[in-house]
């Protein structure tokens with residue numbers, strides 16, 4: 001996840017581990033802002049930590065909120081607990097990650113509380129000190145004055161040793177003494193005062209400051225953006241469903257999948273990569289998952305085609321939520337990309353996808369068995385199309 005501009009707002013505590021940055025350098029420069037947000041949202045949906053969070057939020061129902069909790073020695077943290085099969089597990093979420101999901105319109109943010117933080121390091125870990133208004137010393141004692149009514153003596157409460165009046169020596173009896181209120185006494189200069197001043201000392205950076213100098217930080221709470229609930233559900237569910245199918249078919253599945261481009265040497269991210277060995281050869285499935293409010297535009301598909309042009313991919317799969325636009329569809333068709341559109345939640349839909357992938361796997365494994373020379377890799381697959389632009393214009 002990227003977007004570091006939120007980091008200045010954080011509360012500067014060790015719990016907020018930075019997320020590993022995504023790698024789409026260069027490749028998104030030409031996309032316009034809307035496409036970029038869309039692409040980032042698409043990437044967020046495949047980020048394992050985000051998917052985990054969204055799955056939990058969906059499970060817990062619409063009213064579920066992520067609320068800041070104060071942890072001594074750490075500061076405010078955002079835990080989310082989720083009970084599955086009798087066990088309750090709690091994860092810590094970073095504020096940056098949550099703020100990023102707000103920017104991507106996946107989560108909603110609202111006021112929960114605010115607190116004073118160190119003006120120097122934003123820490124909430126601080127101690128409060130009474131200060132003498134005259135000499136500024138912290139050597140201040142808090143006491144209360146007590147009047148012994150029978151003899152009229154007024155003194156600090158702790159001067160009445162063993163509950164006896166220091167003047168007349170009589171014991172204090174209920175109804176015969178009166179508390180006159182709280183007082184502070186400076187042990188340095190002897191000043192007595194009703195209202196002390198306060199100093200704060202940050203225990204993270206040791207800065208000493210007054211309450212007025214402290215900064216105020218808001219701690220928001222977060223919840224699912226219910227307007228996107230359907231889209232979120234589809235996204236979270238679809239990759240899980242495909243993963244289950246591929247697992248059933250004997251593939252090793254990585255979500256997200258990382259691969260190094262053969263020509264560029266660039267690291268490419270896929271929503272999912274799956275591999276399976278058949279007779280000593282590896283069958284590779286590379287899958288990207290694109291999401292849009294209405295229809296997925298061409299750019300994520302072109303990026304996908306570019307990435308797959310750099311690798312040996314046997315079964316290219318592209319998922320578009322809720323659907324792919326018409327011209328992009330033609331490009332996908334021209335590149336023999338298996339296209340999945342819309343929700344994959346229904347059982348029948350998943351069965352169809354499973355059969356289609358199974359069919360392709362069988363085709364490829366037959367070719368592998370027929371080709372006796374293992375040196376030559378499947379002569380008529382994507383490998384031969386050398387140029388990315390050749391692929392784009394549909395040259396075969």
Ligand SMILES: [Zn+2]
Nearest residue numbers: 132135186189
């Ligand atoms: Zn003093």
Ligand SMILES: [Zn+2]
Nearest residue numbers: 148151165168
């Ligand atoms: Zn007395």
Ligand SMILES: [Zn+2]
Nearest residue numbers: 118121202205
């Ligand atoms: Zn500090």
